[in-house]
Amino acid sequence: xxxxxxxxxxxxxxxxxxxxxxxxxxxxxxxxxxxxxxxxxxxxxxxxxxxxxxxxxxxxxxxxxxxxxxxxxxxxxxxxxxxxxxxxxxxxxxxxxxxxxxxxxxxxxxxxxxxxxxxxxxxxxxxxxxxxxxxxxxxxxxxxxxxxxxxxxxxxxxxxxxxxxxxxxxxxxxxxxxxxxxxxxxxxxxxxxxxxxxxxxxxxxxxxxxxxxxxxxxxxxxxxxxxxxxxxxxxxxxxxxxxxxxxxxxxxxxxxxxxxxxxxxxxxxxxxxxxxxxxxxxxxxxxxxxxxxxxxxxxxxxxxxxxxxxxxxxxxxxxxxxxxxxxxxxxxxxxxxxxxxxxxxxxxxxxxxxxxxxxxxxxxxxxxxxxxxxxxxxxxxx
Amino acid sequence: xxxxxxxxxxxxxxxxxxxxxxxxxxxxxxxxxxxxxxxxxxxxxxxxxxxxxxxxxxxxxxxxxxxxxxxxxxxxxxxxxxxxxxxxxxxxxxxxxxxxxxxxxxxxxxxxxxxxxxxxxxxxxxxxxxxxxxxxxxxxxxxxxxxxxxxxxxxxxxxxxxxxxxxxxxxxxxxxxxxxxxxxxxxxxxxxxxxxxxxxxxxxxxxxxxxxxxxxxxxxxxxxxxxxxxxxxxxxxxxxxxxxxxxxxxxxxxxxxxxxxxxxxxxxxxxxxxxxxxxxxxxxxxxxxxxxxxxxxxxxxxxxxxxxxxxxxxxxxxxxxxxxxxxxxxxxxxxxxxxxxxxxxxxxxxxxxxxxxxxxxxxxxxxxxxxxxxxxxxxxxxxxxxxxxxxxxxxxxxxxxxxxxxxxxxxxxxxxxxxxxxxxxxxxxxxxxxxxxxxxxxxxxxxxxxxxxxxxxxxxxxxxxxxxxxxxxxxxxxxxxxxxxxxxxxxxxxxxxxxxxxxxxxxxxxxxxxxxxxxxxxxxxxxxxxxxxxxxxxxxxxxxxxxxxxxxxxxxxxxxxxxxxxxxxxxxxxxxxxxxxxxxxxxxxxxxxxxxxxxxxx
Numbered sequence: 007x008x009x010x011x012x013x014x015x016x017x018x019x020x021x022x023x024x025x026x027x028x029x030x031x032x033x034x035x036x037x038x039x040x041x042x043x044x045x046x047x048x049x050x051x052x053x054x055x056x057x058x059x060x061x062x063x064x065x066x067x068x069x070x071x072x073x074x075x076x077x078x079x080x081x082x083x084x085x086x087x088x089x090x091x092x093x094x095x096x097x098x099x100x101x102x103x104x105x106x107x108x109x110x111x112x113x114x115x116x117x118x119x120x121x122x123x124x125x126x127x128x129x130x131x132x133x134x135x136x137x138x139x140x141x142x143x144x145x146x147x148x149x150x151x152x153x154x155x156x157x158x159x160x161x162x163x164x165x166x167x168x169x170x171x172x173x174x175x176x177x178x179x180x181x182x183x184x185x186x187x188x189x190x191x192x193x194x195x196x197x198x199x200x201x202x203x204x205x206x207x208x209x210x211x212x213x214x215x216x217x218x219x220x221x222x223x224x225x226x227x228x229x230x231x232x233x234x235x236x237x238x239x240x241x242x243x244x245x246x247x248x249x250x251x252x253x254x255x256x257x258x259x260x261x262x263x264x265x266x267x268x269x270x271x272x273x274x275x276x277x278x279x280x281x282x283x284x285x286x287x288x289x290x291x292x293x294x295x296x297x298x299x300x301x302x303x304x305x306x307x308x309x310x311x312x313x314x315x316x317x318x319x320x321x322x323x324x325x326x327x328x329x330x331x332x333x334x335x336x337x338x339x340x341x342x343x344x345x346x347x348x349x350x351x352x353x354x355x356x357x358x359x360x361x362x363x364x365x366x367x368x369x370x371x372x373x374x375x376x377x378x379x380x381x382x383x384x385x386x387x388x
Numbered sequence: 389x390x391x392x393x394x395x396x397x398x399x400x401x402x403x404x405x406x407x408x409x410x411x412x413x414x415x416x417x418x419x420x421x422x423x424x425x426x427x428x429x430x431x432x433x434x435x436x437x438x439x440x441x442x443x444x445x446x447x448x449x450x451x452x453x454x455x456x457x458x459x460x461x462x463x464x465x466x467x468x469x470x471x472x473x474x475x476x477x478x479x480x481x482x483x484x485x486x487x488x489x490x491x492x493x494x495x496x497x498x499x500x501x502x503x504x505x506x507x508x509x510x511x512x513x514x515x516x517x518x519x520x521x522x523x524x525x526x527x528x529x530x531x532x533x534x535x536x537x538x539x540x541x542x543x544x545x546x547x548x549x550x551x552x553x554x555x556x557x558x559x560x561x562x563x564x565x566x567x568x569x570x571x572x573x574x575x576x577x578x579x580x581x582x583x584x585x586x587x588x589x590x591x592x593x594x595x596x597x598x599x600x601x602x603x604x605x606x607x608x609x610x611x612x613x614x615x616x617x618x619x620x621x622x623x624x625x626x627x628x629x630x631x632x633x634x635x636x637x638x639x640x641x642x643x644x645x646x647x648x649x650x651x652x653x654x655x656x657x658x659x660x661x662x663x664x665x666x667x668x669x670x671x672x673x674x675x676x677x678x679x680x681x682x683x684x685x686x687x688x689x690x691x692x693x694x695x696x697x698x699x700x701x702x703x704x705x706x707x708x709x710x711x712x713x714x715x716x717x718x719x720x721x722x723x724x725x726x727x728x729x730x731x732x733x734x735x736x737x738x739x740x741x742x743x744x745x746x747x748x749x750x751x752x753x754x755x756x757x758x759x760x761x762x763x764x765x766x767x768x769x770x771x772x773x774x775x776x777x778x779x780x781x782x783x784x785x786x787x788x789x790x791x792x793x794x795x796x797x798x799x800x801x802x803x804x805x806x807x808x809x810x811x812x813x814x815x816x817x818x819x820x821x822x823x824x825x826x827x828x829x830x831x832x833x834x835x836x837x838x839x840x841x842x843x844x845x846x847x848x849x850x851x852x853x854x855x856x857x858x859x860x861x862x863x864x865x866x867x868x869x870x871x872x873x874x875x876x877x878x879x880x881x882x883x884x885x886x887x888x889x890x891x892x893x894x895x896x897x898x899x900x901x902x903x904x905x906x907x908x909x910x911x912x913x914x915x916x917x918x919x920x921x922x923x924x925x926x927x928x929x930x931x932x933x934x935x936x937x938x939x940x941x942x943x944x945x946x947x948x949x950x951x952x953x954x955x956x957x958x959x960x961x962x963x964x965x966x967x968x969x970x971x972x973x974x975x976x977x978x979x980x981x982x983x984x985x986x987x988x989x990x
Contacts, residue, residue, distance in 0.1 A: 276948035
């Protein structure tokens with residue numbers, strides 16, 4: 007019977023950080039006093055949503071943040087136990103957790119392994135301590151190195167490392183050495199993000215910082231050079247910003263890009279379930295006090311029409327190296343991709359921003375780099 | 389005392405910021421025409437834009453009653469004047485409706501060019517001038533110095549002139565008594581044929597045009613058929629009355645010496661030009677007021693809706709504004725780059741800015757305005773003389789025998805320490821130095837002849853920035869002078885963009901061309917391909933820049949919450965694209981056109 011169940015992903019947001027990074031606009035608070043209450047609210051909330059797991063098999067759990075590794079081990083354990091108890095979690099499920107170097111030790115890592123976490127995502131961002139301090143990261147390169155080794159020793163065989171490029175004042179050389187350093191550690195997965203200046207962050211308010219961000223042409227070269235280095239070291243690009251060794255693409259994240267169902271818990275968490283997208287308030291106090299009143303904690307909710315889902319699917323699938331499979335598209339949405347899009351994508355095909363694959367279309371790397379432009383030209387959100 | 393002996397008609401002359409509106413408010417308050425608590429700040433300036441910019445665009449008038457120390461109650465008619473050089477003609481007509489003027493001088497700053505120019509206009513109209521020294525409450529006030537300056541510069545005695553603070557209300561009564569004692573009463577002949585001067589008019593959607601007049605001779609009642617002597621149009625008077633601080637107050641009649649309004653179901657202010665004479669159609673006056681001329685536009689620019697579909701809305705809006713602004717002209721024009729729009733004529737750059745701002749604010753339109761142009765006079769090889777206000781119509785160089793451009797006589801008053809910088813500026817703007825006069829030890833008045841097209845862009849701003857804000861400017865049109873003119877064309881991706889062409893003096897062509905291509909390079913968003921941006925004269929490229937191809941436009945992270953954000957972002961991007969103007973294969977947002985207008989900002 008279980009084989010007929012639809013898969014489901016679960017996202018759990020841990021909104022605590024030791025300090026806010028200068029570029030980050032994810033929701034988190036630095037006051038950690040509410041951790042206990044938060045874990046209680048979160049686990050109760052998960053229990054209350056049991057019905058969403060009916061006839062479903064959970065094949066991925068992602069604990070993100072914030073800084074989940076800041077939460078005491080017992081809390082993480084409580085949360086995961088609740089999920090295992092409430093939902094039908096596959097024993098092959100990918101269970102990821104984000105962790106910050108400087109918050110990890112051998113004991114914690116062993117405990118994570120023991121409670122079923124099998125994938126670790128470590129935020130390094132840069133291998134240069136001066137860049138790290140500019141970003142207001144709490145750790146050094148050496149602490150990262152130590153955390154990474156400890157994780158290996160505790161048996162983590164699926165580790166992601168985050169890198170950010172286009173940092174203020176960054177040169178091609180400092181980026182290349184960060185990348186070389188990470189490759190030398192041989193993680194299974196590397197996320198390689200371009201810095202985006204967000205309005206309500208210290209960087210967003212700092213015009214001096216913004217002035218020294220590498221320009222468009224430098225960023226393009228940084229991206230292309232880095233992709234090439236990653237290629238050469240056997241990291242396969244499977245999404246605009248994500249690279250992995252064979253079989254190590256992140257199952258949870260692929261759900262986002264293929265419009266599979268996932269449900270999120272915690273303030274600021276998003277869910278995509280059925281054809282609905284909903285999210286919870288970015289307010290931990292409200293979440294703690296009102297978790298049992300869904301209406302009171304919802305920030306937004308929107309039900310998409312089938313054609314809106316199809317458009318979102320195209321938007322997200324084009325992030326993937328695999329691109330759009332037209333047969334899959336027809337199966338899911340009952341319409342012909344070529345009939346709808348071939349005229350619109352023609353000029354991009356001609357310029358090789360879009361490339362034909364055996365089953366459909368994908369963006370070339372050059373195309374990925376201007377995907378906003380391409381998508382805004384070809385998509386129509388009613 | 390006769391009726392007319394108790395009337396005083398006067399206006400206030402002041403430089404921007406010297407406190408004219410505040411003074412008017414105090415006078416209203418002291419004459420109790422309006423209760424202090426009901427008073428909205430600066431009641432005479434009642435258009436939003438005027439209040440924000442602190443300038444008066446249209447004349448206004450108000451009738452006040454003042455009980456003087458001699459026990460008599462006098463009728464004061466305060467006629468406000470526009471405070472900008474663009475509206476010089478209106479100023480002279482407003483002054484023409486008065487017997488006297490208050491000359492307000494800031495006790496901390498002294499006389500400015502604009503004040504001086506308007507004082508001369510007032511002297512031309514034989515007005516009695518009462519100097520008023522304002523802002524004496526400020527610590528830096530120099531009352532004796534300003535008194536001396538008034539005497540030295542204007543040549544009128546100022547030893548007993550009122551020194552006041554409009555802000556605090558100090559000594560305002562001195563002014564009111566001075567008005568009674570010094571300004572002559574009108575002495576019109578009530579029994580002569582009707583002769584009244586139009587000094588303002590505006591369109592009211594219920595009454596039609598409301599004309600503000602000063603009656604010189606005769607009387608006017610409702611029912612009388614009036615004739616406007618310059619346009620020849622006749623109308624049946626519906627109502628006459630006075631402008632009180634509370635609005636229009638109908639009256640039985642207006643008679644010699646009085647200031648009031650007329651309504652006559654008139655549909656457009658184009659019929660009721662400022663300066664025209666109103667008379668009785670059956671018994672007309674033999675001598676209309678001299679010097680009438682319809683205000684002529686001096687500056688032209690194309691105005692286009694940013695969204696092409698809004699063309700009919702723009703036409704409606706211009707028609708509505710024109711009901712109230714006879715100096716605004718417009719006619720349809722098309723541009724390859726901008727589509728359908730209008731070629732509009734304005735009195736000056738301020739007038740243009742005000743119209744554009746009103747269109748955007750009051751009619752909710754998003755506009756693209758092309759570079760303003762003056763009217764060039766060209767004599768062709770075949771002897772024909774043509775006037776060109778649109779670079780698109782500029783003939784080929786080999787057809788032109790003589791090219792001339794309009795020039796102005798400019799007067800600039802500036803503290804001595806900034807004279808060097810201002811002279812450099814005038815030289816840079818092709819100014820022809822005439823003379824320099826010391827007003828006192830600290831300030832000089834410079835006279836230049838300057839090409840109008842050099843001052844319509846940003847001359848005033850440059851003047852201010854080179855004098856820490858102290859320089860002031862006044863100018864008047866002084867005919868045409870022969871000039872070396874060329875048409876500068878801009879090419880995007882090899883194609884000429886008509887909306888970006890302009891006419892420029894040959895010596896300036898290179899630097900302007902250089903600047904415009906640099907500005908365009910910085911303002912045109914990257915396209916999928918490289919776009920060469922060139923400036924050319926008669927097909928010869930004089931400057932070139934390149935807009936590099938787009939290489940990065942991507943959202944690095946796209947998880948849960950990012951997905952909704954990304955959709956919104958793409959929708960916005962798509963929306964933005966709809967506003968883009970397609971110039972050949974290049975897409976350009978409307979802001980680009982605005983950015984290149986501000987060429988001289990560093």
